[in-house]
Amino acid sequence: MTYAYLFKYIIIGDTGVGKSCLLLQFTDKRFQPVHDLTIGVEFGARMVNIDGKQIKLQIWDTAGQESFRSITRSYYRGAAGALLVYDITRRETFNHLTSWLEDARQHSSSNMVIMLIGNKSDLESRRDVKREEGEAFAREHGLIFMETSAKTACNVEEAFINTAKEIYRKIQQGLFDVHNEANGIKIGPQQSISTSLGPSVSQRNCRDVASNSGCC
Amino acid sequence: MSDKDDTETPVLTETVPDGNCEPAKNSECVDQNAKPGSKSEPVGSTRKRPEAKPSSDLETSKVLPVQETTSKDVPQTGWGYWGSWGKSLLSSASATVATVGQGISTVIEKAETSLGIPSPSEISTEKYAPGETNAKENENSSPVAGPFGVFSTISTAVQSTGKSVISGGLDALEFIGKKTMDVIAEGDPGFKRTKGLMNRNSTLSQVLREAKEKEAVRTASEVTMETDKKTHYGLLFDEFQGLSHLEALEMLSRESEIKVKSVLNSLSGEELETLKLELQQLKETFSLAEFCDEEEEEKKGDEDFTKEITELFSQLHVSSKPEKLAKARNTAHEWIRKSLTKPLAEKGEEKQSEAENNERVNENSVEDIHAFAIRSLAELTACSIELFHKTAALLLHGRKQEVMAIERSQTLSQMTVMLCKELSFLSKEFTTCLTTAGVKEKADILNPLITAVFLEASNSASYIQDAFQLLLPVLQISLIENKMESSRHEQQSQRPLSE
Numbered sequence: 227m228t229y230a231y232l233f234k235y236i237i238i239g240d241t242g243v244g245k246s247c248l249l250l251q252f253t254d255k256r257f258q259p260v261h262d263l264t265i266g267v268e269f270g271a272r273m274v275n276i277d278g279k280q281i282k283l284q285i286w287d288t289a290g291q292e293s294f295r296s297i298t299r300s301y302y303r304g305a306a307g308a309l310l311v312y313d314i315t316r317r318e319t320f321n322h323l324t325s326w327l328e329d330a331r332q333h334s335s336s337n338m339v340i341m342l343i344g345n346k347s348d349l350e351s352r353r354d355v356k357r358e359e360g361e362a363f364a365r366e367h368g369l370i371f372m373e374t375s376a377k378t379a380c381n382v383e384e385a386f387i388n389t390a391k392e393i394y395r396k397i398q399q400g401l402f403d404v405h406n407e408a409n410g411i412k413i414g415p416q417q418s419i420s421t422s423l424g425p426s427v428s429q430r431n432c433r434d435v436a437s438n439s440g441c442c
Numbered sequence: 443m444s445d446k447d448d449t450e451t452p453v454l455t456e457t458v459p460d461g462n463c464e465p466a467k468n469s470e471c472v473d474q475n476a477k478p479g480s481k482s483e484p485v486g487s488t489r490k491r492p493e494a495k496p497s498s499d500l501e502t503s504k505v506l507p508v509q510e511t512t513s514k515d516v517p518q519t520g521w522g523y524w525g526s527w528g529k530s531l532l533s534s535a536s537a538t539v540a541t542v543g544q545g546i547s548t549v550i551e552k553a554e555t556s557l558g559i560p561s562p563s564e565i566s567t568e569k570y571a572p573g574e575t576n577a578k579e580n581e582n583s584s585p586v587a588g589p590f591g592v593f594s595t596i597s598t599a600v601q602s603t604g605k606s607v608i609s610g611g612l613d614a615l616e617f618i619g620k621k622t623m624d625v626i627a628e629g630d631p632g633f634k635r636t637k638g639l640m641n642r643n644s645t646l647s648q649v650l651r652e653a654k655e656k657e658a659v660r661t662a663s664e665v666t667m668e669t670d671k672k673t674h675y676g677l678l679f680d681e682f683q684g685l686s687h688l689e690a691l692e693m694l695s696r697e698s699e700i701k702v703k704s705v706l707n708s709l710s711g712e713e714l715e716t717l718k719l720e721l722q723q724l725k726e727t728f729s730l731a732e733f734c735d736e737e738e739e740e741k742k743g744d745e746d747f748t749k750e751i752t753e754l755f756s757q758l759h760v761s762s763k764p765e766k767l768a769k770a771r772n773t774a775h776e777w778i779r780k781s782l783t784k785p786l787a788e789k790g791e792e793k794q795s796e797a798e799n800n801e802r803v804n805e806n807s808v809e810d811i812h813a814f815a816i817r818s819l820a821e822l823t824a825c826s827i828e829l830f831h832k833t834a835a836l837l838l839h840g841r842k843q844e845v846m847a848i849e850r851s852q853t854l855s856q857m858t859v860m861l862c863k864e865l866s867f868l869s870k871e872f873t874t875c876l877t878t879a880g881v882k883e884k885a886d887i888l889n890p891l892i893t894a895v896f897l898e899a900s901n902s903a904s905y906i907q908d909a910f911q912l913l914l915p916v917l918q919i920s921l922i923e924n925k926m927e928s929s930r931h932e933q934q935s936q937r938p939l940s941e
Contacts, residue, residue: 266694266835269686284686289835297838300697301690 230279233393234286234304234410235386236334238326239311240319241290244345247376248311249287252386257377264289267301274387276394282414283390295329302333306402306410307341307389312360314344314373315352320359327367335409337402341370341389348375672813675820675898679905684824688905691831691912694838699915705922717925720848721918727851728914747771747864754860757853758833758845767825771864774818778871781806782878808880812891815872816898819865823902826861830854830909834916847921851913858910862903869899 237245246261246268253270268287273280286305288298302308308330312319323342330340344360357373364371370392374381396402397411404411679685702721709717748768755764806814833854873892880888 265832266839267690269683269690271683286686286690294835294839297694297835300693303693 228280229273229282229414231394231397231404231414232282232284232412233306233390234284235307235309235389236286236288236302236305236330237309237311238288238298238302238330239290239309239343240313240316240322240326241292243290243311243313243316243319244376245290245309245311246287248309248343248345248374248382248385249285251376251379251382253285255379257379259377263291266294266297272386274390276387276390279394280414281390281394283386285386299329299333302330304408304410305334305338306393307339308334309341309343309385309389310369311343311345312355313346314355314357314360315346315349317354320344320355320363323363337396337409339370339389339392339396340367341372341385341392342367343385344371344373345376347373347380348378673816673894675816675901678817678820679824682821682824684820684827684905687824687828687831688909691827691834691909694831694834695912695915698834698838698919702915702918702922705919717922720921720925724848724851724917724921725914727848727855728911747860750860751857754853754857755829758850764825764829767822767829770818770821770825771868774814774822774868775871777814777818778868778875781811781875782871806875806879808876808883808888808891811872811875811879812895815869815875815895818868818872819895819898819902822861822865822868823905826906827909830906830913834913837916837920847917847924850920851917854910854913854917858906861906865899865902865906869895 237249239245241263246264247257249268249270250261251257253272264287266289270285270287271282272285273282275281286301288294288301310323310326310330312323314320327340330338342360342364344355344357360373361371363369370388372381372385372388374385376382393402393411397404402409402411404413706714706717748771751764751768837850872895876888876892876895880891
């Protein structure tokens with residue numbers, strides 16, 4: 227019930243890349259092949275454990291349709307993490323990443339952690355964007371990168387959790403002002419700074435991130 | 443799919459030259475906009491928020507009938523005008539905090555004086571309500587991070603007076619449920635206190651979230667009360683994503699409001715006056731005047747709700763349907779129906795032992811009913827707010843305007859009234875369940891549960907009305923965009939002629 231921190235996430239990217247499916251897989255552990263178009267934004271929440279701390283992820287799953295773009299921009303504010311999703315079987319969704327990234331950078335905190343996700347990795351035969359291209363894009367723009375499959379659940383947990391780890395690491399480094407809610411981080415009830423920012427700064431995170439690229 | 447099929451909705455701020463966006467002018471425009479109507483407008487009556495009063499007035503306010511205090515002399519504080527939401531909420535909140543000092547007992551007295559029910563003090567001196575011990579513990583704890591969260595603070599306060607409320611009989615209770623819980627909500631001590639403590643810019647959802655978190659602390663520290671979680675309105679409301687939708691709606695509302703202001707700043711002369719007038723008309727539909735008028739109207743058939751809400755929704759011409767809401771509502775009604783028919787059926791059977799058996803298996807305990815009632819209220823409210831949020835998103839997204847903004851706001855206003863009535867009706871049904879199931883229970887157990895249901899129903903209605911008010915800027919910008927769109931069309935159609 228209680229948590230040390232609450233992180234606000236947004237999921238962004240073109241329509242049909244599987245944003246809502248990723249969320250559903252993460253929160254409900256199930257896959258729904260046919261999904262209604264998202265209107266505005268939908269929500270999900272889940273508790274994760276990072277370095278022995280309970281962290282509540284509050285996830286805003288935005289509409290991908292171009293016509294909703296000006297509305298979804300309003301929702302970016304106060305997000306600590308963003309999952310920027312494209313579909314590895316549709317190149318145009320990859321080509322639009324720059325514009326999504328611009329939006330995200332412009333409308334949210336500069337410290338926001340962005341995870342680039344190439345989704346639908348189960349459809350290898352229809353692949354249109356090479357894994358290396360995703361990696362290169364992520365490197366160039368300072369993002370974390372992963373390929374996932376909302377269908378098989380491959381790397382879905384990792385994508386959400388690694389983002390949280392990165393945010394947590396930034397908190398430990400003092401890059402995030404946890405008292406400023408505009409950063410998308412809230413200290414959970416019962417937590418005071420003295421307990422939540424203990425000396426146990428974990429360097430485990432990096433290792434975990436590296437070891438997670440297993441299944442895809 | 444591609445950028446070509448749908449061109450973006452024109453963002454109004456882009457068309458406005460930056461130089462015109464002086465903040466001073468900005469607020470002036472809105473204020474002027476607000477003032478002319480402020481005396482006659484009945485906005486305050488719907489909100490039923492406490493006004494800022496000097497403490498010397500408190501004595502007199504006790505004596506005043508409820509109707510008077512709530513509907514007539516409510517000044518236009520920020521609650522009525524969400525137009526200047528960010529700032530005015532704070533000022534009005536801190537102003538109301540001053541009145542909160544009068545405490546819930548005063549508020550209840552207020553209610554009861556007008557109802558002709560003995561005052562809580564008269565009765566509570568005779569008997570000791572269970573809630574009072576809690577209330578005392580509460581006093582010991584610091585108001586900031588005390589173990590008792592906002593919602594429970596209210597309910598303990600109400601619990602302690604619950605006895606007096608029930609002593610007036612069921613009729614009075616129903617009447618209270620309908621009318622006076624508003625007054626209690628008005629006192630809303632914990633809630634306002636929370637607001638007062640927040641010195642920064644705060645929004646409704648933030649306040650609620652904070653309240654919820656404090657409650658989470660309490661529930662965590664009190665390992666004993668597993669049931670507490672099940673019956674905690676705030677936690678349940680969040681679980682149903684009510685808070686998130688409210689927060690998202692606030693974001694859209696605030697953004698729209700900024701756009702409206704910058705448009706007003708960019709206009710002058712006649713154009714400005716016309717627009718102001720139109721915006722004012724729109725605002726008037728947000729006053730929910732009819733909410734007071736139709737209070738006596740009784741509930742219609744069961745199927746009507748779904749039909750009615752669907753119909754209202756279709757009038758909005760947005761591509762979203764209130765299915766989730768209708769489903770939540772129907773589930774609640776079905777549950778009530780079953781809960782109420784079972785005991786009756788059992789009475790028909792003469793075999794007592796069997797009836798007793800059935801009773802144990804089928805009949806819900808008062809705690810079950812209470813838990814389900816709170817859960818239903820939280821779910822219904824969350825669904826309603828989700829619906830309002832989706833409506834806002836679709837209004838901002840929709841480029842074609844088949845319906846005038848003013849018609850939409852009338853429909854939304856009707857919808858709000860309908861939802862609030864539904865909540866009031868549901869709470870009455872639930873309390874009927876409670877009284878039916880709890881005939882053998884002691885009043886100490888039953889009464890707090892009943893008052894809690896009424897209280898949360900009234901809270902629910904407040905949230906829905908607050909959410910409704912958040913739609914005003916959205917409809918205003920929708921109206922403005924529609925005007926611009928049509929004038930652009932005119933220009934385009936005129937051009938070939940002039941050339």
